[in-house]
Amino acid sequence: MQPIITVMLNPVLDQTLYLDRLRPGAVNEADNGQVYPGGQGVNIARGLADWGVPVIATGVLGTENAAPFAALFAAKGISNRFVLQEGSCRSTVKLVDRTSGLTTEVNQPGQPIQPDAYAACLWQIDRLCQPGSLVVLTGSLPPGLPDDTYAWLIARLALHESRVALACGGQALMQAIGGLPLPFCINPNRQELAQAVGQALPEVRDVLHAALHWHRNGVAQIVVSLARSGALFVAEGKAWHAQAHGMIGDGDALLAGWLAAQHQRRDIEDAMRLALACSTGMLGIVGSHSPATSTVRDLAREVRLTRLPA
Amino acid sequence: MQPIITVMLNPVLDQTLYLDRLRPGAVNEADNGQVYPGGQGVNIARGLADWGVPVIATGVLGTENAAPFAALFAAKGISNRFVLQEGSCRSTVKLVDRTSGLTTEVNQPGQPIQPDAYAACLWQIDRLCQPGSLVVLTGSLPPGLPDDTYAWLIARLALHESRVALACGGQALMQAIGGLPLPFCINPNRQELAQAVGQALPEVRDVLHAALHWHRNGVAQIVVSLARSGALFVAEGKAWHAQAHGMIGDGDALLAGWLAAQHQRRDIEDAMRLALACSTGMLGIVGSHSPATSTVRDLAREVRLTRLPA
Numbered sequence: 001m002q003p004i005i006t007v008m009l010n011p012v013l014d015q016t017l018y019l020d021r022l023r024p025g026a027v028n029e030a031d032n033g034q035v036y037p038g039g040q041g042v043n044i045a046r047g048l049a050d051w052g053v054p055v056i057a058t059g060v061l062g063t064e065n066a067a068p069f070a071a072l073f074a075a076k077g078i079s080n081r082f083v084l085q086e087g088s089c090r091s092t093v094k095l096v097d098r099t100s101g102l103t104t105e106v107n108q109p110g111q112p113i114q115p116d117a118y119a120a121c122l123w124q125i126d127r128l129c130q131p132g133s134l135v136v137l138t139g140s141l142p143p144g145l146p147d148d149t150y151a152w153l154i155a156r157l158a159l160h161e162s163r164v165a166l167a168c169g170g171q172a173l174m175q176a177i178g179g180l181p182l183p184f185c186i187n188p189n190r191q192e193l194a195q196a197v198g199q200a201l202p203e204v205r206d207v208l209h210a211a212l213h214w215h216r217n218g219v220a221q222i223v224v225s226l227a228r229s230g231a232l233f234v235a236e237g238k239a240w241h242a243q244a245h246g247m248i249g250d251g252d253a254l255l256a257g258w259l260a261a262q263h264q265r266r267d268i269e270d271a272m273r274l275a276l277a278c279s280t281g282m283l284g285i286v287g288s289h290s291p292a293t294s295t296v297r298d299l300a301r302e303v304r305l306t307r308l309p310a
Numbered sequence: 311m312q313p314i315i316t317v318m319l320n321p322v323l324d325q326t327l328y329l330d331r332l333r334p335g336a337v338n339e340a341d342n343g344q345v346y347p348g349g350q351g352v353n354i355a356r357g358l359a360d361w362g363v364p365v366i367a368t369g370v371l372g373t374e375n376a377a378p379f380a381a382l383f384a385a386k387g388i389s390n391r392f393v394l395q396e397g398s399c400r401s402t403v404k405l406v407d408r409t410s411g412l413t414t415e416v417n418q419p420g421q422p423i424q425p426d427a428y429a430a431c432l433w434q435i436d437r438l439c440q441p442g443s444l445v446v447l448t449g450s451l452p453p454g455l456p457d458d459t460y461a462w463l464i465a466r467l468a469l470h471e472s473r474v475a476l477a478c479g480g481q482a483l484m485q486a487i488g489g490l491p492l493p494f495c496i497n498p499n500r501q502e503l504a505q506a507v508g509q510a511l512p513e514v515r516d517v518l519h520a521a522l523h524w525h526r527n528g529v530a531q532i533v534v535s536l537a538r539s540g541a542l543f544v545a546e547g548k549a550w551h552a553q554a555h556g557m558i559g560d561g562d563a564l565l566a567g568w569l570a571a572q573h574q575r576r577d578i579e580d581a582m583r584l585a586l587a588c589s590t591g592m593l594g595i596v597g598s599h600s601p602a603t604s605t606v607r608d609l610a611r612e613v614r615l616t617r618l619p620a
Binding site (some may be wrong): 015017019024025026027028029030031032033035048063064065066067068071088090091093097100102103104105106107108109110111144275 | 325329332333334335336337338339340341342343345353373374375376378381398400401403405407410412413414415416417418419421511566
């Protein structure tokens, strides 16, 4: 099987700290925190690998905190083709207050990408891609790269006859679906899709219309997570509303399940079932784990699929 | 010159994040944070090295975030004899709210020390120590080591005819000064000294009496930081109250300056001047830097020394 190539230009280390009560402006004592490689690219690569898909991961990491990423990739059998640059990648700090149950999250934009690291990363991608390769471009862009970076990468990958699944929102998504060539697959959430079409999408049928618009424009697959309402899929000129018992807590696991099933030549309905099962199964899981295979199989059976008019 | 050996069993990475306004329970955006190796041991080793003293640093670090420590030691010319264990050392998160000016700090106890890493660290210390060596034992103890760890290490180092400067508070300090052999030098702050003697020390003369008690018991040098009121020194049967224009913001720099000056065979009065200058000069400095040499020289001249009855 040809590996799926995941690209992450701005990875993140997720640091979770548990406190009895967070007192702002004071010195707080926490339990020992957990530090996990995170960000959309890592989550998707891990989800794919956990479902038996061969994965190559590339992008740019900082020398100072690359070790946890390398350890995770080694543990999951993900081929590590990351380029290193000086410094460290950004981290996200999550402070969990046990008394209030609230989590205070602090995010950072990330370090600027260095030109030589970016050039080396592009060289890796060129070298890894073959006709028919699936390349997943993921996450926010680091400072120093313009909003049309993914649009430009999609054009470059088209020259390799590779297909792109794009997992990002905001301006980077809008630029990528505003020109040609288009990505093969996009997976915005409802808010990101609404932003891209410039109007609110309160009902599932509003989401459907927006997704069909991009599908008719040439985006082969569209996967939209709808949180409590499940997910909407558009592919092969058809559309489905898929609902599970749990909430779509993890859009990255949703996409990973969807791509993994197709990579294993399962049909579209099986792919939707696995996608929702992977996503809802992630609820309550902390760290670099996927739910047990048996759990996901059980969850997949319970997914309800509704054909929508396309 | 014989190097000073600094031992840190529970190092810490200091992570500082700047926010416009911290909203607890929400997702916050911060500027890119700064991550610096910290903790008493690193600060003292760095302060000594910045004043031209040869330093060997040992202790235990986690493989996952050892890189910033290694980079700092290399940059400062500190000989790195750290033992690595799996995992990562603890980090301190500081969230600086630009609107309120308040800093929210979240600390962790640190990872348990692994028996083989501890054994390897003890072997390093045994190998490095020579008769007359000065060994600085620093900071809180990691989970897994008992409160009498420093007391036991002081006894072990006495067999090598080495002297110990002890930079810690709490139970570890009380155990170390409650038996024999005693450390050569201690540098509690006012609260730690009060805790050790079991009573409040509101006036400088109260601090003096407590310090003289330990000095008469056999602790050769006692350095107490008094925050806004400067510092109190007891050595060679004499006592001084040293005051500077600035506040004693940094007890680690105070001890580093004190030990560095003596290592360079300056007299006690010069050592006190350098200690206060190093400490007050650190105010407002973020990261792994010491104040400029010229700044410290200027500050040292302005220190007022008052002999106290001993």
